[in-house]
Amino acid sequence: MATVANQVGTPAPTRQRSKGLSEKRLAVLMVSPSMILIALVAAWPVIYAIWLSLHQYSVRVAGLSRWVGVDNYWTSGLSNPDWRSALYHTLIFTVISVSLEVVIGLGMALAMHRAFRGQGLLRTVVLVPWAVLTVVTAVMWRTMFVSPYGFVNTVLGTHTVWLGQEPYALIIIILADVWKTSPFIALLLLAGLQIIPGDIYEAAKVDGATAWQRFVRITLPLLKPAILVALIFRTLDALRIFDLPYVLTQGTVGTSTLSTISQQTFATNRLYGEGSAQAILAFIIVMIVSFAYIRFIGGNIRGMTAE
Amino acid sequence: MRRGLGVAFLCAIVLAVTACGSSGSSSSSGGSSSSGGSSSGSSASVSGAKVLPASALNNPPKGTITYCTGKDTTGAAHYVVSQFNAAYGSQGYHANLVEFPASADQQRAQFIQRQQAKSGSCDVFSSDVIWTAEFSSQKWLYDLTPYVTANASKFIAAPLQTVHYGGKYWGVPQTSDAAFIYYKTGEAVPSTWQQVYTDAKKTGGIVYQGAPYEGLTCDFLELAFAAGGQVLSADGKKSAINSPQNLAALELMVNGIKNGSAPQSVTTYMEPETDQAFSSGKYGYMRNWTYAYAADGTGSLKGKIHAAPLPTFAGAGKASILGGHNSVISVYSKDPGLALKFADFFASPAQQKAQILKFSLAAVIPSVYKDPDVLKAVPYAPQLLQALTQAKARPVSPVYPQISQAIYTNVNNALAGRESPQAALKAADSQINSALSTF
Numbered sequence: 001m002a003t004v005a006n007q008v009g010t011p012a013p014t015r016q017r018s019k020g021l022s023e024k025r026l027a028v029l030m031v032s033p034s035m036i037l038i039a040l041v042a043a044w045p046v047i048y049a050i051w052l053s054l055h056q057y058s059v060r061v062a063g064l065s066r067w068v069g070v071d072n073y074w075t076s077g078l079s080n081p082d083w084r085s086a087l088y089h090t091l092i093f094t095v096i097s098v099s100l101e102v103v104i105g106l107g108m109a110l111a112m113h114r115a116f117r118g119q120g121l122l123r124t125v126v127l128v129p130w131a132v133l134t135v136v137t138a139v140m141w142r143t144m145f146v147s148p149y150g151f152v153n154t155v156l157g158t159h160t161v162w163l164g165q166e167p168y169a170l171i172i173i174i175l176a177d178v179w180k181t182s183p184f185i186a187l188l189l190l191a192g193l194q195i196i197p198g199d200i201y202e203a204a205k206v207d208g209a210t211a212w213q214r215f216v217r218i219t220l221p222l223l224k225p226a227i228l229v230a231l232i233f234r235t236l237d238a239l240r241i242f243d244l245p246y247v248l249t250q251g252t253v254g255t256s257t258l259s260t261i262s263q264q265t266f267a268t269n270r271l272y273g274e275g276s277a278q279a280i281l282a283f284i285i286v287m288i289v290s291f292a293y294i295r296f297i298g299g300n301i302r303g304m305t306a307e
Numbered sequence: 308m309r310r311g312l313g314v315a316f317l318c319a320i321v322l323a324v325t326a327c328g329s330s331g332s333s334s335s336s337g338g339s340s341s342s343g344g345s346s347s348g349s350s351a352s353v354s355g356a357k358v359l360p361a362s363a364l365n366n367p368p369k370g371t372i373t374y375c376t377g378k379d380t381t382g383a384a385h386y387v388v389s390q391f392n393a394a395y396g397s398q399g400y401h402a403n404l405v406e407f408p409a410s411a412d413q414q415r416a417q418f419i420q421r422q423q424a425k426s427g428s429c430d431v432f433s434s435d436v437i438w439t440a441e442f443s444s445q446k447w448l449y450d451l452t453p454y455v456t457a458n459a460s461k462f463i464a465a466p467l468q469t470v471h472y473g474g475k476y477w478g479v480p481q482t483s484d485a486a487f488i489y490y491k492t493g494e495a496v497p498s499t500w501q502q503v504y505t506d507a508k509k510t511g512g513i514v515y516q517g518a519p520y521e522g523l524t525c526d527f528l529e530l531a532f533a534a535g536g537q538v539l540s541a542d543g544k545k546s547a548i549n550s551p552q553n554l555a556a557l558e559l560m561v562n563g564i565k566n567g568s569a570p571q572s573v574t575t576y577m578e579p580e581t582d583q584a585f586s587s588g589k590y591g592y593m594r595n596w597t598y599a600y601a602a603d604g605t606g607s608l609k610g611k612i613h614a615a616p617l618p619t620f621a622g623a624g625k626a627s628i629l630g631g632h633n634s635v636i637s638v639y640s641k642d643p644g645l646a647l648k649f650a651d652f653f654a655s656p657a658q659q660k661a662q663i664l665k666f667s668l669a670a671v672i673p674s675v676y677k678d679p680d681v682l683k684a685v686p687y688a689p690q691l692l693q694a695l696t697q698a699k700a701r702p703v704s705p706v707y708p709q710i711s712q713a714i715y716t717n718v719n720n721a722l723a724g725r726e727s728p729q730a731a732l733k734a735a736d737s738q739i740n741s742a743l744s745t746f
Contacts, residue, residue, distance in 0.1 A: 056746045059745055060705050060706075062445045062447075146583075149587060161571050164518075164723055252519040252716065252719065253723075
């Protein structure tokens with residue numbers, strides 16, 4: 001019985017001993033399991049990808065590889081016109097789709113935030129696109145835009161080859177992404193809206209603020225942390241866009257992205273070194289963008305959370 | 308401290324997010340084809356691969372092998388496995404079925420992952436005909452030359468070429484495939500491609516697979532090979548795509564879209580869209596694989612469509628591109644003898660007959676096409692045998708995915724009018740040459 005009690009009570013002595021540990025060492029001890037997990041799950045694949053990107057692996061002879069240093073980054077990345085146009089498409093896609101999503105998502109969140117009959121139903125309906133798998137979304141949009149006798153051409157009375165022409169294909173991918181992920185932003189922003197205390201609005205009303213003033217002076221500033229979180233998540237996601245172009249256009253007709261091109265190189269063509277270099281370049285670009293967020297707008301996040 | 312934590316947290320997010328991205332791309336993979344062909348005539352050789360003697364299939368150790376194949380949508384794989392177990396179960400031989408995803412890219416990725424892990428979890432794999440060169444040059448397959456040479460006379464020659472690479476045989480043919488020209492009752496039986504395009508203009512048009520993917524490589528090569536063109540030089544070391552023959556073939560396709568013999572939308576069509584368009588009844592002709600006969604012949608067009616082997620290119624020859632699957636045996640299999648027994652069973656006349664009768668899959672042995680039951684149930688059997696006999700292979704190379712990409716991207720650019728046919732072939736030529744110089 002005594003042993004059992006001892007075993008059950010093992011945390012107790014540790015806790016007593018920990019009184020002897022400095023707070024800092026205790027923090028390190030407690031954080032280390034999750035750090036090890038992150039290292040295994042996140043850091044290791046990245047380090048392995050960097051290792052791969054510094055080599056070339058033969059597609060002819062089994063197991064043959066050679067060290068090429070950073071050559072892959074130049075030949076299949078920065079100096080490669082295909083990669084550069086993929087970067088260009090990715091940036092256009094990201095800027096346009098994320099801007100549209102934030103604006104539309106904010107509108108949806110404001111609409112859902114109001115108390116009215118059928119509010120629950122509206123919230124459910126709005127979330128449906130987000131619940132649909134991206135690949136299913138893509139197949140759906142493909143069917144809608146199939147030419148010449150798809151749904152869209154029938155309604156518009158046109159014979160446009162939507163998915164086979166240059167600006168259209170990318171526009172459709174942007175539309176599909178906006179349709180799918182605006183509800184996600186709406187959900188994040190709705191959560192943000194709900195923690196804004198109602199009495200602030202009432203006080204403003206008493207002071208004679210118009211609806212527009214209340215929106216600009218109260219809602220937007222207090223919603224800023226939520227908007228930034230949504231922006232960061234969506235931007236990082238958008239920079240990695242893969243499934244929509246892969247299903248809709250196989251990454252052709254001006255819709256190649258950083259992810260489709262590295263998938264093509266790595267998996268289809270089995271050029272592991274070159275494909276990894278392209279993936280690492282994408283990783284670096286995502287890194288730069290997220291540091292830019294912290295540097296230029298992130299101060300506000302810290303300011304808000306400190307309050 | 309707060310600042311440091313914030314940065315660390317963001318790094319963690321970025322790491323997790325991009326790591327997902329890169330592992331996602333490494334787990335998917337592509338040959339992006341539903342069917343294909345490959346053949347001998349390559350200068351490459353694979354040495355040092357393990358050879359499986361033909362006698363291995365006699366009395367192998369008792370046990371169970373695993374047969375890996377793409378998603379069994381028709382039940383064909385379940386059927387052959389249950390037949391094998393019924394025939395040999397009492398002797399202690401069993402087969403299990405493992406289904407991979409429906410997409411060819413994913414099947415290839417799944418198999419490659421297992422082979423890279425040196426896992427014997429797929430003893431027999433149903434390999435698309437275009438993967439032979441790649442798998443065998445990586446030494447992932449047993450060399451089945453002794454078995455195949457002993458049984459060569461049993462098979463139709465063309466499908467057998469799809470398991471041939473570097474002077475050796477790497478698999479046993481399972482099922483084959485070739486394309487047909489489909490046309491509505493009352494149309495003239497097309498004898499040349501030029502005639503198909505001329506007639507198509509009067510009857511709504513011809514639909515085919517013109518989207519930038521493996522299917523377009525097949526559609527283009529059928530015309531190009533018929534016109535006498537080549538993709539690679541005889542020694543396989545240089546591109547031969549930029550030739551007058553290939554240009555003639557590409558110009559026929561491009562002009563077809565320009566003058567309305569084919570709708571512009573074919574530049575976005577894969578097989579399902581082609582089927583859909585043709586079964587709408589608005590188009591006179593369709594190029595598609597044999598499966599479309601069963602798919603379209605039962606709907607609104609029942610009894611109204613005919614299938615013919617692909618026509619001649621005026622002034623030159625005829626060609627079709629081989630599709631289908633082969634049984635390949637993993638070099639990590641623990642019971643390769645039993646695996647060979649399964650591959651042999653799949654290619655037996657009884658099983659081949661069942662595959663074509665029950666599942667419309669083209670048999671790889673000629674005798675099946677003369678079987679009275681088959682002739683009765685599959686009215687296009689003689690045309691199918693003819694199509695398989697005239698079939699040619701896509702270029703066999705470990706860098707085939709890059710070669711195919713160079714072809715379908717540039718041909719699609721020409722079809723959509725983004726490049727002239729001359730410029731498209733020139734671009735394909737330089738891309739193929741750089742693919743061939745891959746390490």
